[in-house]
């Protein structure tokens with residue numbers, strides 16, 4: 001039985017991945033998570049205690065990480081500071097968790113010769129113009145815009161260097177915008193759903209025309225597992241599901257699903273340095289690893305997500321007021 005260590009497994013994508021891993025494999029799983037504002041015990045509640053244990057700790061704690069990596073066969077690395085707006089307010093935790101944390105894990109997997117998968121983002125490639133027909137591929141040059149995306153880019157480059165210089169057995173995946181259950185209310189889709197559920201209006205940055213390439217988190221999980229099982233060591237795979245939509249289109253869909261008029265939103269102050277558009281060409285992972293996304297009906301996926309937030313108010317409501325206070329202070 002494989003022993004998997006999942007960093008950031010009490011956050012949005014990490015916890016969905018742990019559920020996927022438990023259903024698709026016989027792995028025993030240790031979650032290593034600092035339980036920052038973005039991760040919580042409630043997110044991993046209900047997981048089979050015979051197969052899952054949760055360790056609260058920092059991926060930049062070298063002795064904790066060394067002991068855990070020594071006792072596992074695989075490390076799947078999701079833990080990170082992940083919100084662009086937060087990185088504009090205070091970049092320090094992003095440098096700590098995303099760069100120093102990844103470095104700390106790499107030193108441990110190097111020492112113990114452990115298989116490592118690094119979960120990253122399409123934001124390392126910067127952005128595209130709205131009318132640009134091209135999409136990101138594995139060959140696109142790195143050009144990150146924000147403190148968040150630059151620290152993720154740095155972490156990817158560390159992984160590549162540890163592969164080449166030290167023979168670490170690592171792979172990397174760079175995925176587009178995820179949506180689905182357990183996403184923090186600071187992020188775009190949960191923020192708008194929970195705004196409406198709290199009697200507020202959705203808030204669109206700038207002109208609302210920025211485009212994101214949405215993928216259901218379950219498809220991200222199956223892609224990460226495909227790379228772990230069939231990916232080539234040292235290689236990078238882009239993950240996306242052809243889900244390009246403007247932010248304003250997403251808000252209109254959500255308003256319809258929540259029985260509100262489609263014009264019932266506010267345009268607010270734009271994000272500084274706001275990336276215009278992301279778009280992923282996922283042909284490599286599809287042709288080489290045989291992965292395909294299953295949740296390609298975005299409207300159906302959003303309808304399920306709206307229902308999930310309606311049913312899980314006890315999960316999201318405790319964090320909502322503090323998030324809105326921060327946004328309010330920024331005029332957003």
Ligand code: NAD
Pocket residue numbers: 007008009010011012013014032033034035036037038039040057058059060077078079080081082083096097101119120121122152174175176177178179183184
């Ligand atoms: P999240 O913010 O919901 O969860 C991050 C988790 O990491 C939290 O549980 C947090 O407590 C934990 N964490 C943060 N710093 C830590 C530290 N120093 N030590 C241990 N744990 C720490 O993030 P998410 O959206 O689930 O993203 C997970 C990963 O996927 C990140 O690496 C992110 O860059 C990547 N990613 C996210 C998206 C997306 O759309 N959200 C898309 C592509 C890639």
Ligand code: DAU
Pocket residue numbers: 082083084085120121122123175176177178186187188189191203204205206208210211212247271278
């Ligand atoms: O592309 C992958 C990335 O997607 C991940 O690496 C990041 O961790 C994840 O947070 C996400 O980054 P974005 O900045 O694209 O996501 P966010 O949910 O913050 O915003 C999505 C879009 O919606 C973006 O264009 C900003 C806009 N937005 C966001 C919020 C919170 C609004 O218009 N209004 C809002 O209230």
